[in-house]
Amino acid sequence: MDKSVDIDRNFGRKLRQAVSFSLSKSYLELLKAKRTVQIQEEAIAQLQEHLKNAEALYSIGKVSNLDVIKAKVQIEVALDELAKSKNQLDVQRNNLNVLCGNALGDSFDVADNVDEWWKEYSAKTYSFSDLKTLLPVQHPDLENINTQKELRNKEIQLYNKDYYPNLYAFGITNVEDSKIPMGNLNWNVGVTVSYSLPFFRGSNFLDKVEQTEIKISALQETENAVVQQLETNVKNNLLKLDDYKSRLSGSEKIVKLAEESLVTANLKYNIGKGNSLDVLDAETVLTTAKLNYNQIIIDLLSSIAELNYNIGSDEIPFSK
Numbered sequence: 001m002d003k004s005v006d007i008d009r010n011f012g013r014k015l016r017q018a019v020s021f022s023l024s025k026s027y028l029e030l031l032k033a034k035r036t037v038q039i040q041e042e043a044i045a046q047l048q049e050h051l052k053n054a055e056a057l058y059s060i061g062k063v064s065n066l067d068v069i070k071a072k073v074q075i076e077v078a079l080d081e082l083a084k085s086k087n088q089l090d091v092q093r094n095n096l097n098v099l100c101g102n103a104l105g106d107s108f109d110v111a112d113n114v115d116e117w118w119k120e121y122s123a124k125t126y127s128f129s130d131l132k133t134l135l136p137v138q139h140p141d142l143e144n145i146n147t148q149k150e151l152r153n154k155e156i157q158l159y160n161k162d163y164y165p166n167l168y169a170f171g172i173t174n175v176e177d178s179k180i181p182m183g184n185l186n187w188n189v190g191v192t193v194s195y196s197l198p199f200f201r202g203s204n205f206l207d208k209v210e211q212t213e214i215k216i217s218a219l220q221e222t223e224n225a226v227v228q229q230l231e232t233n234v235k236n237n238l239l240k241l242d243d244y245k246s247r248l249s250g251s252e253k254i255v256k257l258a259e260e261s262l263v264t265a266n267l268k269y270n271i272g273k274g275n276s277l278d279v280l281d282a283e284t285v286l287t288t289a290k291l292n293y294n295q296i297i298i299d300l301l302s303s304i305a306e307l308n309y310n311i312g313s314d315e316i317p318f319s320k
Helices: 002-059 065-100 112-122 128-138 140-163 204-270 277-310
Strands: 168-174 186-196
Touching: 002 065, 002 112, 002 140, 002 204, 002 277, 065 277, 112 204, 112 277, 128 140, 128 204, 140 204, 204 277
Parallel strands: none
Antiparallel strands: 168 186
16 A cells, blocks of 8 residues: 555656646746847847938938948848747747646746856756666656566565465364353363365466566566666766857857957948948847857756756756
């Protein structure tokens, strides 16, 4: 009975872990969509500033009307991308509402602690051997398999007990007399001894033991396959984390260089030594660099959530 309760408890743990992982992934996707909208709104503001400069320069004959047209076209393209991003933000809000059991139209504030989280988790180091030892201890799938193996072994013990002969003995004593105090006593004493020989019942017991042993072997094979898959998942998680960490610093440098490039292009254009195409290209490069940087951060945090899930951790990531 206790082992059956353990199986139910592990099933509940696995369900909570799955829900926690889904919530973490959905919440990170929502934050990515929110940040994407912010990045594109910043890009549109910069393009609109460039349009004002182009119109001012055109009004005094420094540039042609083509610069103004190019800036307007770029703004329209950016507005179209912004509209798509806002739609995606609404989709992610709806996904999170569904996971939380809220109505689709429910609104809520989104706390963005991504910068704090990625600095915390990117500084952490993980050892595959340490994580590997945690799997049989805390992963609910492996705990369930071990519990089922224990139950099957107990079944074999019970079958073996029934297989050996049983000896039964009991006695009956009656005292009879019609007078008080009893002078003449009539004693009836009976003793019965019996025993059973279950091996005369055929191979029924042995068949049950053999079937249960086959079940245990199957459970062992399942456990080996699950362990192999979980270890592979953990290895892949660690490889992805290393990849994101290595790309993170490079992506951050690209954003800074793109910002400097945009400032330089604007300065040159405003004093008449640059052209509009340089400014628009620099703005596109900066927006792309920010989006890539944002994607890497979200991917890193998603890998942390996935790693927690794969090792069977009950810890809720990013709950602080």
